[in-house]
Structure formats: C-alpha cells, structure tokens
Amino acid sequence: MKRGFLKAKTVVTPQKSPVEEAALNPSPFIGDGGYMYCTIPQDAPPNEPVSECCLPPETVANLLKIPGFPHPMQPIVEVLFRLGESPEKGLGLFATRAITQGEVLLDRRPLLVSSMSQRPLTTKALEAMIAKISLTGQPPNPHKILSSSMETIVGRMRPENRAAYMALANSTPDSPVLGIFDTNGAGIVDAELNDNGGPTCTYSAVCDIISRMNHSCCPNTSRVFDKNSFSIRLYAARNIAKSEELTFPYVDLLSCKADRQENLDEYGFVCTCHACVDPASDDHREDIHEFEFDPPRLLKWARDKTLPDDWLLKKCYRQLELLEQEGLQSIDEYWEVLADLSRVYLCFGDIKNAREWAARAYQCQWIHCRRFDRADIDVILGDKYEQSAFWCLRQR
C-alpha cells in the first residue's frame, strides 16, 4: 500500500432481523392483516406481567371497556409443582404435594396471545392481498405471513419474556419463533375472551410455565382464561398425588384413539396414556359422548310416572362412573352430570342430596364459571331452591 493512502473501508450497516425491528417500536399499531399488535395491559409498570398480543381491534376495544381492566390475578400463596424431566417427553411439571380437586395451581398472564392463524381476513387485508397478486402474479404465502406476524409479536416482548418464549420446545421443522407458537399454543375459546360482540374467532396463547405441561388423554388439570385479569388460571381437575405429572389435553378428548393420535402427530409423539392403551376406552368415550344432557329430558322423566323413579339416577351414576374411570373430570360432561344429579334430587324434594351434588358441580370452577346454565346450581345452593322449576316435580 502506498504511504499516505488508507485502505478504503466499506461501512456495512448490519441488517436488523424482523424481531430486532419490532423491538424498536413498542407502541400499538394495526398491521397488514388488520390485526392490532399491542401489549396488554397497556402502559403497565415494569413489575406488572404483560402479554404481547395480535388481536382484532374490536376485541382489544372490548377488553378496555371492562371496568377496572385488568383485574388482579389470583394470588398463589404456595407453589404446588416443580419443573422436571419427564421420561420420553422432555420437560414437564410435577406436583410437589398431594393436590385436591379444584385447587388453583397457577394464575398467569400468557407471554403471547394471537388470533392470527384462525381469523378470516379483514376486507382491507383482502384488498391488499389482491393488489399484491395483481402486482407480482403470486399469491402471498400464508406461512410467511404467519411467520412474520410471530416475529413482530416476539420482537415486541420484554427481553425476559422473549428469553422465556425462545426457551420453549419446538417440535416442528419450522423456524423457532413460528415452531414454538405451533408447539405450545393453546386455544382460548371465543366466549372466554370476546363474549360481547367482537368478531368470532379462536385465539392461541403461549405461556412460560403452563406451556411446559405435557399431554394426556386423561388429564388431571384444566385451564380457564379470565378476560378480566387477562390471565390463564390452572385448576386441579381431580385429586393429584405427590410427584404425579400435571397434564393437559392437546386434542378433543371424546374423539376415538385413532383420531386423537392423528391430531397429536403434529406434536411429534405417540400418546401412551391409560386411555390410549385400554381397549375399552373408545367405547366408554363414545357412551359418554352420546349421553343426553338436557333439562327437557329431565322434565319428561319427572312427569312420566311410567318411568321408574331411579331411571335417570341410574343413567347419571353410570355416566359419572365412566367419566371418572376415563379420567375425564376436566370436560364439560363431568359438570353436566353433577348438575343433572343435583336437579334429579331436587325433583325428589331431597335438598340435602341436591345440595351435595350442586356443591360438587360448583367446585368444578374450571367449567362452572363459564356455563350459561349455572344459575340452576346457584339456586340450589342458595335459599330460594323451592322456587326452582324442578323442586318436588317428581312428587306432583
């Protein structure tokens, strides 16, 4: 090199990844698909847990209309589980003491809540898509759209939440950001998040601790999303022994074993739980599924004196036995049969037994709190039970 000449340096500005780009802009905004990217709760102090969300703007507006939103989460005074290795399943959660049915194990804000994958496109998004096709001749790639949405959400997370998210399992061949969403996203039903007039869709939530739970077709926990506190509450759906693994279902529990396994294939494992190895389980689950719950049937029996007194009781006890045998205390059918037993005893004018069954239905808060017909149970547990349509109906 000649003296006096410096070797020219090309200044390369390192390109930011989409996650880094998103981290630069933490304010809420409406993205291409018409979804709102926002932090919930908004303007939270650093010690308040937050969720990064991608939701229809109407859903966000409805949440913000809840008086006092967000309500405080349920304080948990004792940690009842630990994170540990589960043979052949990676990490999992294990009870550190015997837990009683109905105990709350955790109440926690998700790291992420998104409706991106399920929501029909908004008109604006559809127009943008059509414009893009006419410009490039190529339809946009839904996989790319979802992936870029996830990068935006993850980029907006607080660093500690992002680290917790990135440490979760990825059982897919996809990029970590998208694969973690697919492996760990658990559904929040529309009614739990958006029961006052927003667009109908389902939402997926990814959590730091709860997402460590492995699947079982006889799960011992159940979760409820409480939109008031914007948190997921985890309940013991039945008594759990010390050291037992805490489990949650990834698929519909009343479908047959083959269908359940087909849906589990995307998680990359073969389920070997009790129900999947018991040859009688499919028939039991079909019987549970076919059991009719409805007050009209109860009214028909109560008024039809040609049917034996114990006609409905026997059916209900059999249903309860099957549900307990199959380990299905987490599903709605369990609450329904407890509620039916309570109503049947009310028809006999037996308030003591009616209340015992009603108390058991009430104890299933993971179902009770979202049942539109829970008023019956509240009436039986209160002092106005004689005003119920079922009171002494069989004796009239």
Ligand SMILES: C[S@@+](CC[C@H](N)C(=O)[O-])C[C@H]1O[C@@H](n2cnc3c(N)ncnc32)[C@H](O)[C@@H]1O
């Ligand atoms: C939501 S994660 C559960 C936590 C995960 N075990 C971990 O280490 O973080 C889902 C993944 O866990 C594993 N898994 C969950 N349930 C399982 C089961 N019953 N049998 C085998 N593997 C399971 C699968 O790899 C699945 O894709």
